[in-house]
Amino acid sequence: MHVSAVDLFCGAGGLTKGLEQAGVSVEAGFDVDSDCRYPYEQNNDSEFVARDIGKLAREDPESVSEYLDDDADATLLAGCAPCQPFSPLTHGTDSSDHKKYGMLRAFLEIVRYVEPDFVVMENVYEIRHAEVYDEFIEGLDEFGYNLNPDSDKRVYCPEYDIPQTxxxxxxxxxxxxxxxxxxxxxxxxxxxxxxxxxxxDLEPLGPGEKSAHDSLHSTRDLSETNVERVNHSEPGKSWETWPERLRLECHKKASGQTYQSVYGRMVPDEPAPTITTQFYNLGVGDSAITTPIKTERFRFVKVR
Structure with missing residues (x-):
């Protein structure tokens, strides 16, 4: 069965890659960030289209249909709308005024005009509590789509062979x-x-080193103080294992005591915690024994 697809909010192309591996022909990926073009097109057999999807939905939603194969057995529209308004980092506050909150409405508007046979929407777990999500689901139902039940929408990544909680x-x-x-x-x-x-299987690297065998395997340079902090970090723990002299002033304040993932160290024999956009920064997310670095593609980096 030949399924022709378009990936909205495609970013660097993770969803496109998965669809291609499943046998779906992704004709194009749309995203507002033109910096994603290189990794998207290098890693996928698909065209990158730099467009503001909110503007596209308002002014020219039917143009997405032009990228789908008219001779395909079925068509698919996929999209991972920006998750920032629904992220648990909002701590339950009302985010309906977030500038990206309406992107799910834009996705639904494009579905209305394109009328694909299949729709795939993936987002953070908390999106199910948002009013705009209810609108999205009601819209799909109105357009005649059969939806998988809520009990089937929940995905815990390690259960699907992804080493990340x-x-x-x-x-x-x-x-x-x-x-x-x-x-x-x-x-x-x-x-x-x-x-x-x-x-x-990756060779250990010291701070600021690059692999001679793999251009994506490299580490950020670290100050002597941060190297010492890494060495004092224990798997599954954070800065609380450091000597007092290495702790930052913010850690000593009551308001900073809850930020346990900052300078955290992963447990080698468990899945990694959720990797966020700024994961390449030592002071943002879990690091140490597996310090990730941001390149054209994403990969963990093992350090000595």
Whole structure:
């Protein structure tokens, strides 16, 4: 079956890659960030289209149809709208005035005009509590899509062989009968992929070093103080294991005591915590034994 697809909010192309690996032909990826063009087109057999999707939905939503193959057996519209308004980092505050809150409405408007056979929407777990999400689901139902049940929308990434404790919410819409995600690959935590299982084949690197064999395997340079902090960090713990002289002033304040993931160290034989946009910064997320770095593509980096 030849399925022709377009990926909205495509970014560097993670969803496009997954769709291609599943046998779907992704004709184009749309995103407002033109810096994503290089990694998207280098890693996928698809065209990158630099467009503001909110503006596209208001002014020219039907143009997305031009990228779909008229001879395909079925068409698919996929999209991971920006998650910032729905992220748990909002701590439950009202984010309806966030500038990216309406992007899910833009996605629905494009679905209205394109009328694909299938719709795929993936986002953070917390999106299900947002009013705009309810509008999205009601719209798909109005357009005649069969949706997978809520019990099937919950995705815990390690169960699907992804070494990261990220939870996602996946909506599958179909005009041709309901489609479910199916059973997870791993039912037991004992079978979850770990950080070690994914990067242990990479050679150790010191601060600021690059691999002679893999251009994507490199580390950020670190000050002597930060190197010492890394050495004092214990797997699964954070700055609380450091000597007092290495702690930052913010850690000593009551308001800073809850930021345990900052300068955190991953546990090698467990899945990694959720990797955020700024994961390449030592002071933002979990690091140390597996210090990630941001390049054209994302990869963990193992340091000595």
């Amino acid at each position: 990220r939870r996602r919410w996946v909506v599958l819409g179909s005009r041709q009968g309901r489609i479910d995600l199916g059973s997870p690959i791993h039912a037991s935590p004992e079978d979850y992929p770990s950080v070690r299982s994914c990067i242990d």
